[in-house]
Amino acid sequence: DAGVIQSPRHEVTEMGQEVTLRCKPISGHNSLFWYRQTMMRGLELLIYFNNNVPIDDSGMPEDRFSAKMPNASFSTLKIQPSEPRDSAVYFCASSLWQWGPTDTQYFGPGTRLTVL
Amino acid sequence: AQKITQTQPGMFVQEKEAVTLDCTYDTSDPSYGLFWYKQPSSGEMIFLIYQGSYDQQNATEGRYSLNFQKARKSANLVISASQLGDSAMYFCAMRENTGNQFYFGTGTSLTVIP
Numbered sequence: 001d002a003g004v005i006q007s008p009r010h011e012v013t014e015m016g017q018e019v020t021l022r023c024k025p026i027s028g029h030n031s032l033f034w035y036r037q038t039m040m041r042g043l044e045l046l047i048y049f050n051n052n053v054p055i056d057d058s059g060m061p062e063d064r065f066s067a068k069m070p071n072a073s074f075s076t077l078k079i080q081p082s083e084p085r086d087s088a089v090y091f092c093a094s095s096l097w098q099w100g101p102t103d104t105q106y107f108g109p110g111t112r113l114t115v116l
Numbered sequence: 117a118q119k120i121t122q123t124q125p126g127m128f129v130q131e132k133e134a135v136t137l138d139c140t141y142d143t144s145d146p147s148y149g150l151f152w153y154k155q156p157s158s159g160e161m162i163f164l165i166y167q168g169s170y171d172q173q174n175a176t177e178g179r180y181s182l183n184f185q186k187a188r189k190s191a192n193l194v195i196s197a198s199q200l201g202d203s204a205m206y207f208c209a210m211r212e213n214t215g216n217q218f219y220f221g222t223g224t225s226l227t228v229i230p
Contacts, residue, residue: 031216043207043220050216089159097216103149105209105218107161 002026004108006092012114018080021111024073025094033105034067034077035091043091049075050097082115089113117142119219120208126225129198136183137193137224139208147213150191152182155223156204164206167191198228 005024013019025032033048047057049069057067064083069075079086089112093105121140129135141150152164167175167182175182183192195202208221 033218042222045217048217056215056217091161093161095216103211103216104151104163104166106163107153109160112159 004092004094004106006090006108006111008111009109010112010114012116013082014116015083016081017115018078019082019086019113019115021077021079021090021092021113023075023077023092023108025075025092026106027073029094029096029106030072031095031097031105032069032075033093033095034075035093035107036088037091037110038088046077079113082113084115087113087115118221119143120210120221122208122221122224124224125222126227128227128229129195129202131200131228131230132197134194134196135198135226137195137206137208137226139191139193139221141189141191141208141210141219143189143210143212145212145214149211150182150184151209151211151218152180152191152193153207153209154202154204155207156201161207165193195226200228200230202226203228 007022031050034046037043046059047067052069067077089110091110092108095105148169150167154162165175165177165180167184174184179196181194205223205225207223209218211218
């Protein structure tokens with residue numbers, strides 16, 4: 001079975017440019033999470049969706065960040081304009097939202113973003 | 117207050133020995149789940165083991181076991197017979213029943229010495 005798919009795996013861009021990260025969750029999962037990981041701040045939850053609806057976006061750093069989930073099999077995280085401090089590894093994770101062991105979050109391989 | 121606390125930034129263990137990675141949690145929700153993930157140097161986050169708050173027995177998955185002490189609010193990961201491939205960051209996480217959000221600890225870096 002395919003796991004969570006993220007693209008691109010690596011992105012290098014210049015300050016001020018728009019960056020779009022993509023995620024395809026595991027088929028059948030109805031919750032999707034976007035995380036950011038840096039050495040300084042560790043793993044931070046940015047936003048998560050249940051059944052394609054954004055539930056909590058309190059972790060989104062500022063208005064430069066936006067996320068969408070137009071359907072159950074696709075989500076994007078957009079940064080515009082990008083800044084050097086946005087450099088991090090961005091993870092997408094998905095889970096089947098029902099209480100119990102099946103609520104485990106499964107992570108994608110991550111996108112390593114470098115903003116010059 | 118931190119939901120998940122991992123007090124060991126780094127740990128060393130001799131190959132073939134057992135090692136315990138500490139995790140304490142804070143919640144007032146009577147129903148919750150506890151998870152451990154492994155992040156090797158390649159970067160991916162790998163799910164290892166799960167423990168439910170109502171589970172009577174400690175969870176086990178191969179060489180991984182979870183030492184769950186509910187009254188102390190601790191969920192330590194025990195890795196038996198350590199292997200060189202166990203060298204990685206290990207994250208403890210919790211999900212409360214009141215939401216779908218996971219709370220992650222800051223992680224413990226484990227190095228297995230040959």
